Amino acid sequence: MRVVVIGAGATGLGVAWDLVLRGIETTVVEAQEIGSGTSGRFHGLLHSGGRYLVTDPSAAKECYEENMLLREIANEAVVATGGYFVKKYGDDDAFEARWLNQAADLGVPVHAEKVGDLRAELGMLTESIQRSYWVPDGVLEGFKMLSMLVRAIQSRGSNVLEHTKAVKLRLAGERVNGVEVQAPEGTRVLDCDAVVNTAGPWAGLVARDWGLDVKVQPSYGLMLIFANRRLDKVVNRLKSPSDGDIFVPHQEVVILGTTDVAQPSPEAPEPRRSEAIRLMALGSELIPDLGSWRVLRGFNGVRPLYEPSGVTGDSRKVSRDFAVLDHGERDGLAGAFSVLGGKWTTFRLMGETLGDQLVASFNVDSPSRSREVPIGVEVKRPAPVVKDDRGALLCECEQVYESDIKPTVSSPMQLRFGTWFSMGPCQGTFCAHRVLGRGDEDGFADELATLRREREHGLTVVGWGANARLIALEQSISAQSLGEER
Ligand SMILES: Cc1cc2nc3c(=O)[nH]c(=O)nc-3n(C[C@H](O)[C@H](O)[C@H](O)COP(=O)(O)OP(=O)(O)OC[C@H]3O[C@@H](n4cnc5c(N)ncnc54)[C@H](O)[C@@H]3O)c2cc1C
Structure with missing residues (x-):
């Protein structure tokens, strides 16, 4: 069986990795470069699930389980920093109670941390913290994970083609049997038995080219990067996810996120100064001295949210969970699939879920192995350069x-x-x-x-x-x- 996957972000590479491990010949086509979409423009948070315990419990559970798994199968791209959720005086007590209940119900480990200990560790936090909790948040090194995936996929004989845009499906009757792509060397058709749309914020446009209506809701988020790693742990505000409520240490910097604004286009817009100033004000509620931190730059990423019912007014209310659509069942286009929504943290699970549906639709018995096989290949490291x-x-x-x-x-x-x-x-x-x-x-x-x-x-x-x-x-x-x- 041959499969073409459209888009080399976290979702596309997660899908390709799962298929390759099932022995399926897979070609990933990427219109631009690996990670040039949302997967290269995120906070880098390996979610513990804490952010979604109340608002999106199934996404929270998935995030926690994948977080634990990725520490084992892709340890090189994970930094187990840990994180805190902090509640300020005046923040909603009822939300905190629901949050704790949900953590217990879903099995996400949460430990109360003495505010005094937290202040001793992170003295820059506001004086007005009432309670704080430790969670197993971590940091996901996105580009490292992408390159590990690419190497692992290629080492098993499959391809990842950059600068190769999928433009059209070729059909035999009502079944997909090829994808026409535009590449630097010209237009050609890649023969295949199935095609998977993992084009992130562009997935709605890809589906439209297939003559299908798939309601992807792009929503952009502004993040600010600070020049020094002033924090070693993730710090979240304990309230319903909102703008300016999370700090993530990433390599030598700290990232403050984020806004969440629905937009019609999948392209990341230019960051706006008024939004940056607002984000600074919101971040200062947790770190009063934030204005003295050297801020390096602002950048936007675009979430590929999936809203089956169509566009909603408030993109914060759209689920962070993911969906796999079998367009054979849904639209009569056999062999075509879309994988929509989700988080970077859940890329592997999205791959497994798609893989299960795809092989089932071909009546092939080939179980997923991406849960147990480490993402990596034995590479001989070049001798270190003196x-x-x-x-x-x-x-x-x-x-x-x-x-x-x-x-x-x-x-x-x-x-x-x-x-x-x-x-x-x-x-x-x-x-x-x-x-x-x-x-x-x-x-x-x-x-x-x-x-x-x-x-x-x-x-x-x-x-x-x-x-x-x-x-x-x-x-x-x-x-x-x-x-x-x-
Ligand atoms: C501001 C922000 C912060 C976030 N923070 C986090 C976080 O901290 N932790 C977390 O887990 N998640 C986070 N996310 C979510 C996460 O980044 C995304 O869910 C994930 O990166 C989406 O990956 P993707 O592969 O679906 O999309 P993308 O990375 O956008 O990949 C899609 C690819 O498809 C390609 N493409 C499009 N059309 C075609 C075509 N016709 N032919 C070939 N290729 C095509 C594009 O060029 C692109 O590279 C954040 C998102 C945003 C916006």
Whole structure:
């Protein structure tokens, strides 16, 4: 059996991994680059389920179970930070009681933490914390997990094709038997027995191209990145999920999230300054001194929420759970499936659920193995590069050396996600031209203006204090010293 999966975000790769482990030949096609959709634009929270205990219990239970499982099968991409839910004086007592009851009912471990101990550990939190609880929140290293999945899928003989957009289905009667794709080398058809739409916020558009009505509700969320890792644990506000109520430590930074605004388009909009200022005010309710933290940039991601009944007014009310649609049963289009909604944390479960339905529809007995097989391959690590062999230091903030630039890198985005250059405190001011000049044979120097523009959008949205000075410095260095055209 051959399957084509559309979209290489967390959902598509989770689906492909589950199918590959069942021995199914799978090709993932990605219109842009791996992780370029929502899966590269999230907080990085490995949910304990705590956020959804009251509002979305089944999503909460799934998140907790997957959280525990991923620690075992993909430990390299998980950081078991732990997290706290904190209740301020005046926050709803009834919500706290329901939250505790639900945790007990669903088996999500929650321990009361003495406020004094919490304050000793995280002294920057507001004085007005009434109660606090520890939960097994963690951090999910999204790009690491994506690359582990890609390697694992490829090591078992299946493909992940970037810059390859699915444009049309080919049918034999009412059954799918191919997908027409546009790739750099031209248009071609990938033969297959089934196709899975995992296009995230674009899934509604993909379904529309198939002549189907699937109500995906894109909803964007703004997140702010702070330049230092001031917290080592996740901190959530103990109330119904709302804007500005969560801090997640991620590598060297801390991320504050998020807004939740329904929008018609699947594309991430430019971040807005007024929203950033509002998010800062909300975050200050937990950390009064937040204004003194150096904020690096703002960025938006778009949730692919699924609302079977159609668009709702308030996207916070749309379930965080996921759905698998068998379009053969639902719409008479045999061999076509969609996997919609969900969370990064539940990508594996989404893959397993789709896999179960897909093999059942073909009357094939091939159980899922993604629960027990570690996500990884035996790779021979290259000999560590000794310091002297690393070549010139190209990016001081993220410590990127010449030897870190792989000759196979084929786009500036791959360069960025592979090395993290331009993501640190200088936001590419000093390193962008050095790194882009070395991308491939000819370099990516002509992409400099695009990168500058993209970095600036995220910077200007938080362009106050030190950032306003950084923007002025960056503009004067790039225009006056480097002679870049702006
Ligand atoms: C602000 C925000 C914060 C979040 N925080 C968290 C969090 O902390 N923890 C958590 O667990 N979850 C979080 N989520 C949710 C999580 O990020 C998403 O549920 C998940 O990333 C969705 O992955 P996906 O693969 O479905 O979509 P995407 O990652 O968007 O992947 C879809 C892919 O399909 C591709 N595509 C589209 N059309 C085509 C086509 N025609 N042909 C080929 N490819 C195509 C796109 O280019 C894209 O790469 C957050 C979401 C948002 C918006």
